[in-house]
Amino acid sequence: QEIYSLLPQEMLAKRTSGQVRLVEDLVSKQMRDTALALLRIAKNNAAMKTEFSVFNKLFDSNPKLQRKSHNVHKVLMNVFYIFFADFTDKDVKVEVECEGIQMAYFDYESIHVALFQIIENAVKYIQPKTDLSVCIYELADEIVIDFKMISLQITSGERKLIFDEGFSGTYSEKTGKSGSGIGLSRAKDILLLNSASIEVDFDSSTQHTLLG
Numbered sequence: 001q002e003i004y005s006l007l008p009q010e011m012l013a014k015r016t017s018g019q020v021r022l023v024e025d026l027v028s029k030q031m032r033d034t035a036l037a038l039l040r041i042a043k044n045n046a047a048m049k050t051e052f053s054v055f056n057k058l059f060d061s062n063p064k065l066q067r068k069s070h071n072v073h074k075v076l077m078n079v080f081y082i083f084f085a086d087f088t089d090k091d092v093k094v095e096v097e098c099e100g101i102q103m104a105y106f107d108y109e110s111i112h113v114a115l116f117q118i119i120e121n122a123v124k125y126i127q128p129k130t131d132l133s134v135c136i137y138e139l140a141d142e143i144v145i146d147f148k149m150i151s152l153q154i155t156s157g158e159r160k161l162i163f164d165e166g167f168s169g170t171y172s173e174k175t176g177k178s179g180s181g182i183g184l185s186r187a188k189d190i191l192l193l194n195s196a197s198i199e200v201d202f203d204s205s206t207q208h209t210l211l212g
Contacts, residue, residue, distance in 0.1 A: 003043050070104060075111060107194055114198075117184060
């Protein structure tokens with residue numbers, strides 16, 4: 001569908017020759033739309049891959065993990081680039097800082113899936129026209145990836161439930177943003193496979209009302 005939004009199928013079907021030139025002309029006239037479509041296609045492909053990966057990792061009683069040492073910043077950015085168009089659409093500035101070269105030992109494919117789910121949630125719940133600050137650092141022999149943002153409100157009673165499968169927050173449901181409540185639950189389970197963990201914290205002093 002993304003392809004045909006740029007290159008109408010009926011137009012291509014009518015041409016028995018010269019299709020490459022036709023596509024070149026269409027792309028040159030729609031360069032921004034083409035760039036956005038390619039980013040969405042990359043994101044959708046990555047989303048499908050995560051679904052297959054999750055199935056293979058979480059539903060196998062003895063999952064095959066290929067743990068190796070990885071540069072955490074590089075792995076994180078390999079996921080982030082998929083979502084940059086989405087953050088741009090919300091006028092969100094993303095800043096990623098890393099204190100030196102931080103290496104960690106994990107299974108790349110499954111951690112990629114967990115990060116995908118976390119960043120997808122960040123896109124969904126961050127307040128438009130604000131900043132997403134990400135910092136990677138070492139703390140007590142562990143590597144921490146710290147996400148800071150102004151998000152849709154999480155109530156105090158929801159803090160312990162946010163990683164439960166099927167759970168959606170009160171304001172998530174009220175604003176029509178809630179999904180199936182699986183993403184963060186999957187992320188937590190996948191992280192556990194890699195001897196990692198995830199938690200959420202919030203600062204109630206930042207609470208404010210937006211658009212009612």
